[in-house]
Amino acid sequence: MVGQRFIQLLAEHPYFELTCVAASERSAGKRYSSAAKWYLEGEIPEAVRDLEVVPVSPEKVRADIVFSALPSSVAREVEAEFAKAGFIVASNASAYRMASDVPLLIPEVNPEHLDMIEVQQDSRGWDGAIITNPNCSTIMATLTFKPVYDAFGIEEVVVTTMQALSGAGYSGVPSMAIVDNLIPYIAKEEEKVETEALKILGSFNGSEIEQADFKISASCNRVPVLDGHTVVAFLRTSREATPEDIKRVMRSFKGRPQELGLPTAPPQPLIVREEEDRPQPRLDRNAGNGMAVTVGRVREDSILGVKYVALGHNTIRGAAGASVLNAELLVKTRKL
Ligand SMILES: NC(=O)c1ccc[n+]([C@@H]2O[C@H](COP(=O)([O-])OP(=O)(O)OC[C@H]3O[C@@H](n4cnc5c(N)ncnc54)[C@H](OP(=O)(O)O)[C@@H]3O)[C@@H](O)[C@H]2O)c1
Secondary structure, three states: OHHHHHHHHHOOOOOOOOOOEEEOOOOOOOEHHHHOOOOOOOOOOHHHHOOEEEEOOOOOOOOOEEEEOOOHHHHHHHHHHHHHOOOEEEEOOOOOOOOOOOOEOOOOOOHHHHHHHHHHHHHHOOOOEEEEOOOHHHHHHHHHHHHHHHHHOEEEEEEEEEEOHHHHOOOOOOHHHHOOOOEOOOOOHHHHHHHHHHHHOOEEOOOOEEOOOOEEEEEEEEOOOOOOEEEEEEEEEOOOOOHHHHHHHHHOOOOHHHHHOOOOOOOOOEEEOOOOOOOOHHHHOOHHHHOOEEEEEEEEEOOOEEEEEEEEOOOHHHHHHHHHHHHHHHHHHHOO
């Protein structure tokens, strides 16, 4: 699911040329068009159709940057091998996200965490490096937290997610389990949403991250939507903020990708809507070419102060697009 989005985003990218595709032994040796069950709209990009799929091995891959959409269990070993062999690995997998020397990046939120690469290369003796993007729901949630955190501080947050089927991978959730249904559990998801945002919003002091100091409680659900994760957030801010204050800081929020004009950056990372029934997955997941998060129903909450609904495309902003934006930031700011 994520690999195909990578191919779609990289096929005609102004900075990158897609030179190689790698997958499991099941696919290695086949042409990409025979190995992949293409599920995205449109045809397989011409430049990739006839590429031979190679095994996931540094000796077989011809590239400078490797975009990884491996299962986490495989990523732990494989991504380290690639970094050791001198590749930059831009990863979607959770294996290294919380490692103390690995940047967990959202380029609009913590671009300065890229400086952790030097710490990583020193401590591990790697010529290459691993940079990671957060869990898909964490990305949507943390983009909305950032302007609020900077302007008013955050004391505590409660989030409920409603996550799309594509987030579970192609063979993730059987149709018999999810049609006419909702599954109130996604393995290891709540832990990720409760911890990753604190690293991302933390400050890097040159050697380590001092994590943000507030609590997040998450409840994650799988819903019968194909693409687009919805996050409902309830927040207590440190300084008083009205719903109008929250909307104002979200609307004016921009980051380094917008300043640098990175190709995958949406003009507005957060789009705040006023309609009482938005955002909705079918209507809003492609905002900003799938890279913007749409926020709506910003209103007072009688317990925590403020609440809202946020939605973003999980395989674009929540996965492949996030990794591509990370790599664009790296290339533009480090001149790799
Ligand atoms: N889907 C999302 O919205 C999303 C969002 C954020 C992060 N992620 C993360 O991104 C990663 C990929 O997720 P996905 O949804 O794209 O999963 P997926 O559809 O199941 O794809 C997994 C890919 O990994 C390859 N693979 C599996 N085992 C392998 C092995 N032993 N050696 C080499 N390659 C192997 C598969 O190759 P074959 O094609 O040959 O089987 C396939 O291409 C996961 O870590 C996931 O947690 C996903």
